[in-house]
Amino acid sequence: MLYTIATILGVIILYTLYMYFSQKKAVKPLSQEEFIKGYRKAQLIDVREPNEFEAGHILGARNIPLTQLKTRMKEIRPDKTVYLYCQSGIRSGRAAQTLYKKGYRDLYHLRGGFKQWTGKVKSK
Structure with missing residues (x-):
């Protein structure tokens, strides 16, 4: 029993470390000032769900939810800078x-x- 729990914890820790380092390689986190x-010169993508986006989003953002990203990827140009955000930073890291x-x-x-955003917001 204890061995099983230790194994599960080990797998969780290894997965967390893998995700942390692969995310660190893929994306640069920016403070609000840097963002x-x-x-404005980049493709600004909000990866939250449509209801979250409609409740309020950064002015100029396009909504491409993380759940739809793989099927809508062609809407994002690979040759241009991409700025991503979500509610807390977790989904945008995955995106x-x-x-x-x-x-x-x-x-x-x-x-x-x-x-954490205190800049301009648009809501419907």
């Missing part, structure tokens, strides 16, 4: 990993996500 300096695996290289995401 504001560059997002960046997905894009990185498909050859996208100029990837950035908002550290702390939309919940």
Whole structure:
């Protein structure tokens, strides 16, 4: 029993470390100030679900939910800078990993996500 728990914990730790380092390689996290300096010249993608996006999003963002990213990837140009964000920074990190695996290289995401954002917001 104890051996099983230790094995499961070991697998979880290894997976977490793998995800951390592969995400660190794929995407550069930016503070809000750094994000504001560059997002207008980049493709700004909100990877939250449509209901979250409609409740409020960064002005100029396109909504491509993480759950639809693989089928909508052709909407994002690989030759242009991509700025990603979600609610807390977790989904945007995953989105960046997905894009990185498909050859996208100029990837950035908002550290702390939309919940930390104090800039301009648009809502429906």
